[in-house]
Amino acid sequence: MTILAAGTVAPQFTLHSTLDQSVALKEFRGRNVILAFYPADWSPVCSDQLALYNELLDEFARLNAQLLAISVDGVWSHAALARERKYHFPLLSDFEPKGEVARAYGVYNAQHGLAERALFVIDGDGVIRWSYLSPMGVNPGAAGIVNALEALPSNNIQKTLDAPARSAREPS
Amino acid sequence: MIVEDARLALPVSDSDHVQGSAHAVVTLVEYGDFQCPACGMAYPLVKQVQRHYAGNLRFVFRHFPLTQAHPYAQLAAELAEAAAVTGRFWAMHDWLYEHQDEWVPYGAAGLEAGARALGLDEEALAATLRNTAIDARIRRDFMGGVRSGVNGTPSFYVDGYLYQGDFDGLVHGLGRVIARREH
Structure with missing residues (x-):
């Protein structure tokens, strides 16, 4: 199974975030999406990784990006984890059929029955712009995500708008 | 294991909190959170390493508060920065780690005990804590860490x-760098 590479159209999905709420990728057209696949709720490395992303939600918003975290755990486990760790982003449940979305993105580990630890940055047109597969036990941090988001043309344009003096000298 | 593709995005500068000589042969940078238990456990080990390598080691501490996981980490970082205004950063840093078990259960009240223990002037401290430059500095440390690949606390950078890896590996890694530079 090979992780989907930059330039690939991101496979569509609709997954439960809670028992009675679903999140569809297509809702985020026009915005950037960070997909963070992780192996399991409650395991220490994942929790550190998601705790870090939880601190960066303002930064992601500044880069016009929504974070969606995905594992094969059920919605009740997700709900308990989000409450305990005070996560302020959706945890999506790739539960039935198990791992279907992880498979579509090439990051399902059939031997362990878990999603791999993998990151995707998807642009506003629904195209994968960056992907990264981390060894399962290694927390990949957020540098790659921030760099990938900042490299998106839409965010470069935003930077130009934020710096009028510079854009006046360098008309685009 | 030294990770070759994760480098400090912000070089050590005058605005950092530094212990040891600028001419030391190796620089150890820690990204830490004052409420983080793992950082608390690393604290005496860092002190040991500093004593052991003495003039050969320069140590830098940068803030990386995980505020949702540790609700008083930000306030503790602000308190250390406020202490830094009167040259007491390291005294506060040491107190926060040495007394972590005592202040954490009491949150803000526990931190006030730290300010009293250092004899910091309460009114001056309150005024300093309102200064937005302190928040900006902590956030600058944090984002510099994110860009450097910090993935949790504590994170250490060697040169x-x-x-x-574990702390023993870090100590050996520092020793190897120092031995190589001395020859």
Whole structure:
């Protein structure tokens, strides 16, 4: 199974975030999406990784990006984890059929029955712009995500708008 | 293991909190959170390493508060920065780690005990804590860490490269760098 590479159209999905709420990728057209696949709720490395992303939600918003975290755990486990760790982003449940979305993105580990630890940055047109597969036990941090988001043309344009003096000298 | 592709995005500068000589042969940078238990456990080990390598080691501390996981980490970082205004950063840093078990259960009240223990002037401290430059500095440390590949706390960089592994490995890594530079 090979992780989907930059330039690939991101496979569509609709997954439960809670028992009675679903999140569809297509809702985020026009915005950037960070997909963070992780192996399991409650395991220490994942929790550190998601705790870090939880601190960066303002930064992601500044880069016009929504974070969606995905594992094969059920919605009740997700709900308990989000409450305990005070996560302020959706945890999506790739539960039935198990791992279907992880498979579509090439990051399902059939031997362990878990999603791999993998990151995707998807642009506003629904195209994968960056992907990264981390060894399962290694927390990949957020540098790659921030760099990938900042490299998106839409965010470069935003930077130009934020710096009028510079854009006046360098008309685009 | 030194991770070659995770480098310090912000070089050590005058605005950092530094212990040891600028001419030391190796620089250890820690990204830490004052409420983080793992950082608390690393604290005496860092002190040991500093004593052991003495003039050969320069130590830098940068803030990386995980505020949702540790609700008083930000306030503790602000308190250390406020203490820094009167040259007491390291005294506060040491107190926060040495007394972590005592202040954490009491949150803000526990931190006030730290300010009293250092004899910091309460009114001056309150005024300093309102200064937005302190928040900006902590956030600058934090985002510099994110860009450097910090993935949790504590994270250590040896001469600008992220170290991943246990503390014994870090000590040996520092020793090897120092031995190589001395010859």
